[in-house]
Amino acid sequence: xxxxxxxIVAFNRFxxxxxxxxxxxxxxxxxxLRVKGMLAEPxxxxxxxxxxxxxxxxKNVGKVRPSRIAQFAAEGFIVFAPYYRGNQxxxxxxxxxxxxxxxxxxxxxxLKSLPRVRDxxxxxxxxxxxxxxxxxxxxxxxxxxVTWGGVSDMTLTYMERxxxxxxxxxxxxxxxxxxxEQYQVRTPLYELEKLAAPVLIIHGVMDDNVSVEHAYRxxxxxxxxxxxVECWYFDEFTHYFPPVVNRKVVRDLSNWMKNQxx
Numbered sequence: 001x002x003x004x005x006x007x008i009v010a011f012n013r014f015x016x017x018x019x020x021x022x023x024x025x026x027x028x029x030x031x032x033l034r035v036k037g038m039l040a041e042p043x044x045x046x047x048x049x050x051x052x053x054x055x056x057x058x059k060n061v062g063k064v065r066p067s068r069i070a071q072f073a074a075e076g077f078i079v080f081a082p083y084y085r086g087n088q089x090x091x092x093x094x095x096x097x098x099x100x101x102x103x104x105x106x107x108x109x110x111l112k113s114l115p116r117v118r119d120x121x122x123x124x125x126x127x128x129x130x131x132x133x134x135x136x137x138x139x140x141x142x143x144x145x146v147t148w149g150g151v152s153d154m155t156l157t158y159m160e161r162x163x164x165x166x167x168x169x170x171x172x173x174x175x176x177x178x179x180x181e182q183y184q185v186r187t188p189l190y191e192l193e194k195l196a197a198p199v200l201i202i203h204g205v206m207d208d209n210v211s212v213e214h215a216y217r218x219x220x221x222x223x224x225x226x227x228x229v230e231c232w233y234f235d236e237f238t239h240y241f242p243p244v245v246n247r248k249v250v251r252d253l254s255n256w257m258k259n260q261x262x
Contacts, residue, residue, distance in 0.1 A: 002029070002031050002032060004029045004032075005029055005030055005031065005102070005105065005106040005109050006028060006029065006030075006106045006107070006108070006109030006110040006112070006113055007028060007029045007110075007113075008026055008027070008028050008110065008113075009027050009028065009029060009034060010026070010027040011024045011025065011026045011027070011039070012024065012025045014038065014066060015066075016040075016066070016070055017066060017067045017070050018070040018071075018073070018074055020042060020043050020044075020074060021040050021041065021042060021043065021070040021073040021074055022040070022041050022042075022043055023038060023039070023040050023066055023069070023070065024038070024039045024041075025037075025038055025039075026038065026039050026080070026110070027090075028106060028107070028110050029106065030082075030085065030092075030102050030103045030105075030106035030107075031099075031102045031106070033085050033090070033091040033092040033103075034090060034091045035082060035083065035084070035085050035090040035091065035092070035103050035106070036082075036083045036087065036088050036089055036090040037064070037080055037081055037082040037083050037103075037107060037110075038064050038066065038069050038080070038081045038083070039078070039079070039080050040066075040069040040070050040072070040073035040078070040079040040080075040081075041073060041078050041079075041116070042073055042074070042076060042077075042078070045116075046116070047116050047117075047118050048076055048077055048078045048116055048117065048118065049076070049077055049078070049117070049118050049119045049120070049121060049143065049257065049258065049261065050077065050078050050079075050080070050111035050112070050114070050117040050118070050119065050120035050121065051072050051073075051077035051078065051079040051080070051111075051120075051121050051123060051257075052079075052080060052081075052104065052107055052108055052111060052120060052121070052122045052123065052132075052135065053068075053069060053072065053079055053080065053081035053123050053125075053128075054081070054082070054104055054122070054123065054124040054125070054128035054131040054132050054135070055081060055082075055083075055084075055125060055126075055127075055128050056124075056125045056126025056127040056128045056129075056149075056151075057126065057127060058094055058096055058127065058167065058171070059086075059087065059094060060087075062125075062126060062127070063083070063087075063088075064081045064083055069081050071247075071250055072123075072250065072254065075250065075251065075254035076254070076258075077121070077254070077257075078111065078114060078116060078117050080107050080110060080111050081107075082103045082104060082106075082107040084100045084103050085099075085100050085103050094171075095171050095172070096127065096154075096167075096168065096171045096172060096186065097127065097130045097131055097134065097154065097186040098171075098172070098182070098185070098186060101131060101134050101135070101138075104131045104132075104134070104135045105135060105138055105139070108120060108122070108135055108138075108139050108142075118261075119143035119261045120139075120141075120142055120143060121142065121143050121144045121145075121146070121257045121260075122135050122136050122139075122142050122144070122145045122146070122197070123145075123146045123147075123148070123253075124145075124146070124147050124148070124150050125147075125148045125149060125150065126148075126149050126150060126151065126209065126210055126239070127151050128147075128150065129147035129148070129149070129150015129151045129152060129210070129214070130150070130151045130152065130154065130186060130187070130188055132145050132146070132147055132150065133145060133147065133150075133152065133188035133192070133195070133199075133218075134188050134191075136195050136196075136197050136199075137188060137191050137192070137194045137195050140194070140195075140196040140197070141196075142196075142197040143197060143257070143260050143261050144197050144198050144199070144200065144256075144257050144260040145195070145197045145198070145199045145200070146199070146200045146202065146253055146256075146257065147199070147200070147201055147202070147215075147218070148202040148203070148249075148253075149202070149203055149204065149207055149209070149210050149239050150201070150203070150210065150214065150215070150218075151210050151214055152187070152188065152189055152214040152215070152217055152218040153187050153189055153214055153217055154168075154172075154176075154183045154186040154187045155176040155180075155183045155184075155187065156211070156213065156214060156217070157210070157214075158175070158176050158183065159176075160211055161209075172186070189217060189218065189221050192221050192222060192225055192227065193225060195222075195227060197260075198227075198228035198229070198230070198260050199218075199222055199227065199228065199229045199230070200229075200230050200231075200232070200253060200256055200257075201215050201218055201219055201229065201230070201231045201232070202231075202232045202234075202249065202253065203215035203231075203232075203233055203234070204233075204234045204236075204237035204238050204239060204240075204241065205233055205234065205235045205236075205237070206235075206236065206237060206238045207237075207238050207239045208238060208239065209238070209239035210239060212233070215231065215233070219231055230256070232249070232252075
């Protein structure tokens with residue numbers, strides 16, 4: 001790994017939706033590329049846990065939302081959310097949990113370099129689920145990993161999401177039948193032996209974007225390896241939870257994360 005990974009080379013202040021949270025757009029290094037992301041810090045000057053927020057989607061679908069980042073910072077975390085390479089002025093090209101995982105790895109190092117940060121938790125939503133698991137595997141010192149509506153099996157995503165197949169073939173190189181190794185390398189289920197952090201799985205059973213089968217496969221694999229895992233399944237919800245429930249789950253998962261460090 002490049003010694004400069006995670007180094008901050010520029011930042012600009014960004015208007016915050018919460019008066020108690022400060023936002024900045026950060027430019028940082030990831031394997032020689034200048035990549036962008038958003039940093040959210042509580043304005044209190046105390047030491048906080050770090051929170052690596054790994055978004056879903058690709059390109060302009062699933063962009064990092066300042067209000068969402070500020071929501072987690074308001075729970076007492078220093079949050080960093082990489083945009084991934086090639087997005088919003090960053091260099092390179094996003095490739096759906098291929099080389100762009102390095103942007104998540106470098107973001108973990110960025111958080112680690114901040115003097116106010118204590119332990120670092122990893123959170124992934126949707127496609128960010130595989131990014132979170134891959135990052136947790138890469139950094140065994142991570143305090144916890146949370147995957148919410150998260151992808152765990154890239155081949156399953158290809159099979160389920162006909163609307164994504166053209167993009168996946170373009171970005172990954174072809175179909176799972178033609179390039180099985182490219183889908184396997186993007187599927188963390190095969191490397192969970194290396195994961196040390198406790199895992200929380202959150203999933204809506206009615207999810208049509210990322211089926212609950214992703215969560216079930218992840219849970220089964222973790223339990224077969226005797227890993228620490230907790231699951232919160234919501235029978236009545238899809239990929240997106242109602243705002244009131246969403247806020248409660250944010251509070252609950254934030255408390256769960258903090259409890260892992262006691």
